[in-house]
Amino acid sequence: MRVPVSQVPAHPVPVPVPLRPVLARWGAPPDAAELPAAWVNAAGGTTFRLHGPRGAVFCKWAPAGVGLDLAAEAERAAWAAAFVPVPRVLEQGGDASGSWLVTRALPGASAVAPQWVARPEVAVPALGRALRWWHDAVPVAGCPFDWSVPHRLRRAVGDTGGLLDPPAVDRLVVCHGDACSPNTLLADGSGEPVGFVDLSAVGVADRWADLAVATMSLGWNYGDDDGRDWEGTFLRAYGTAPDPVRTAYYRALWDVGP
Known part of the structure; x- marks a missing residue:
């Protein structure tokens, strides 16, 4: 099973040379060779948080060839912003060495920030309510983006032999596409x-x-060794019963490429 290995590094990380002028436009020292990172992804991407004269922003960097499509993220964020709180896109660009995306920081903190990892009894039901909010608020009608099974199978990088007969659709929604716990922000307090x-x-x-x-990501982020049924807690907060067949299928599909 594929697991997330992104992390917040303990020490400043190197700033790619092509990214230095971008970061300087948003408040970083123009000659900064290293900066603290908000997040480092195992695929090779790095996210920096800056506090400049125009406020707090995040800058994502994706080296060429790592498979992180920041142009796609910018396009989707700009569309979804009409329906739910998502980062406002301030700048997106790239060159032969990689691409970047600068967004305005949102209020709140990731659901895997230390204060919420220590309080999963608060964070997990909040995550269930958050996903239901997203699914109810973002309309299928007019959505220009596809994340269907056929679309994902065409892009898969693993063995798809057991995935060619998906279960019938339960409810068609606009999916977030990476609904792991870190990607929801919770209000302080x-x-x-x-x-x-x-x-x-x-x-x-x-x-x-x-x-x-x-639900799969709950064990990664909050642990599953204390006897608590975090998956059940999440689904009750979302407002649905467990569905073992669809759950197993879509976890297997995730394993061959999100």
Whole structure:
């Protein structure tokens, strides 16, 4: 099973040379060779948080060839912003060495920030409510993006032999596309959901494409050794019963490429 290995590094990380003028436009020292990173992805991407004269922003960097499509994320974020709180796109570009995406910081903190990892009894039901909010608020009608099974199978990088006969669609929604816990923001204090990030795979699909991954990520981020049924807690907060068949299918599909 594929697991997330993104992390917040303990020390400043190198700033790619092509990214230095971009970061300088948003408040970084123009000659900064290293900066603290908000997130480092195992695929090779790095996210920097900057506090400049124009406020707090995040800048994502994706080296060429790592498979992180920041142009797709910018397009989807701009579309979804009409319906739910997502990062406002400030700049997107690229060259032969890679691409970048600069967005305005949103209020709140990731659901895997230390204060929420320590309080999963608050974070997990909030995540369930957040995903239901997204699915109810973002309309299928007029959505220009596809995340259906046929679309994903065409892009898969693993063995798809057991995935050619998907279960019937339960409810068609606009899926977030990476509904793992870190990609929902919770309000300081109350823990209520306040926003969504990492939107490069937004598209129309069965809601279980999101639900299967969202529940799978709970064990990665909050642990599953204390006897608590975090998956059940999440699904009750979302407002649906477990569906083992669709859950198993969409987790297997995730494993061959989100």
